[in-house]
Amino acid sequence: MKRTTTFAIALAGAIAVSAAAFAAGGEKPADWNVGGGEQDEALNLTPDLENGLEVYEVCAACHLPEGWGSRDGTFPQIAGQHPKVTIKQLADIRALNRDNPTMYPFALEREIGGAQSIADVAAYIQTLKMNPEPGLGAGDDLEHGAQLYKDNCVRCHGENGEGDNDKFYPRIQGQHYEYLLRQYVWIKEGKRRNANPEMVEQIKFFTDKDTTAVLDYVSRLKPPAEDTAPPGWLNPDFE
Ligand code: HEC
Numbered sequence: 001m002k003r004t005t006t007f008a009i010a011l012a013g014a015i016a017v018s019a020a021a022f023a024a025g026g027e028k029p030a031d032w033n034v035g036g037g038e039q040d041e042a043l044n045l046t047p048d049l050e051n052g053l054e055v056y057e058v059c060a061a062c063h064l065p066e067g068w069g070s071r072d073g074t075f076p077q078i079a080g081q082h083p084k085v086t087i088k089q090l091a092d093i094r095a096l097n098r099d100n101p102t103m104y105p106f107a108l109e110r111e112i113g114g115a116q117s118i119a120d121v122a123a124y125i126q127t128l129k130m131n132p133e134p135g136l137g138a139g140d141d142l143e144h145g146a147q148l149y150k151d152n153c154v155r156c157h158g159e160n161g162e163g164d165n166d167k168f169y170p171r172i173q174g175q176h177y178e179y180l181l182r183q184y185v186w187i188k189e190g191k192r193r194n195a196n197p198e199m200v201e202q203i204k205f206f207t208d209k210d211t212t213a214v215l216d217y218v219s220r221l222k223p224p225a226e227d228t229a230p231p232g233w234l235n236p237d238f239e
């Protein structure tokens with residue numbers, strides 16, 4: 001397949017870039033949403049969905065054509081994410097405000113283009129229907145998880161984990177449990193440098209048991225039916 005070949009070639013060339021960019025090991029915490037640069041540029045452009053699909057072919061190698069990622073959490077679901085969130089995360093990853101050595105080389109301007117491509121791919125990603133069968137937690141402490149969610153998360157991520165495009169709050173409903181866990185721990189421990197400091201403050205007293213309970217609950221929050229694909233759906237844009 002053409003896409004696989006392109007990916008293999010890109011991967012071979014990319015490793016050197018990645019190693020150089022991460023050798024310095026940025027310790028300094030990034031401000032969570034300073035804006036500026038490519039983020040602001042992309043936010044002010046009119047997206048072109050056709051180019052968004054073209055760009056997305058690079059992303060599909062890891063996030064899959066459906067944008068569903070992997071149930072083991074190696075790759076997040078990105079389907080249905082709010083465009084402002086995707087724009088911010090891409091701009092942060094490109095500016096090294098969020099470390100993502102696996103993806104970094106593929107997210108660079110020379111691979112996918114500038115701010116316009118960021119806007120385009122973010123718009124395309126939002127059109128993808130979400131995974132009806134994400135990876136879940138153990139399911140043994142959901143009442144505790146529900147209470148913790150209500151008390152600590154609703155004010156930003158919303159009743160049902162829907163997030164808020166205008167505030168750059170990610171949609172977390174139906175995300176793979178293992179991915180939620182990894183990001184959450186990195187946010188709590190300061191490893192994810194673009195984290196929201198108010199969230200860090202909010203969760204600082206969470207025990208490990210609290211953490212697994214609340215994220216198990218989040219992984220089971222269902223996106224609205226109209227945003228969810230049937231099981232086994234394949235993205236027709238990739239046929
Ligand atoms: C080589 C594999 C790979 C490719 C190609 C790739 N990604 Fe990723 N991406 C990842 C991994 C791994 C993560 C999760 C990193 C982590 O755990 O912090 C990720 C995370 C993300 C996130 C953050 C999601 C969140 O929940 O915060 C976004 C957005 C994203 N990718 C978009 C893209 C887009 C858009 C493209 C194409 C331009 C792309 N990715 C290409 C591997 C990849």
Ligand code: HEC
Pocket residue numbers: 032088148149152153154155156157168169170171172180181183184194195196198199202203214215218
């Ligand atoms: C003050 C607002 C706020 C609160 C409260 C909050 N969050 Fe967040 N959360 C955010 C923002 C903003 C981000 C994205 C930060 C960024 O841009 O990288 C985020 C990111 C996340 C992520 C990573 C998502 C991804 O796609 O990578 C997870 C998981 C998460 N929050 C879970 C929770 C849970 C569970 C709670 C409650 C225990 C919570 N958050 C409370 C604002 C908040």
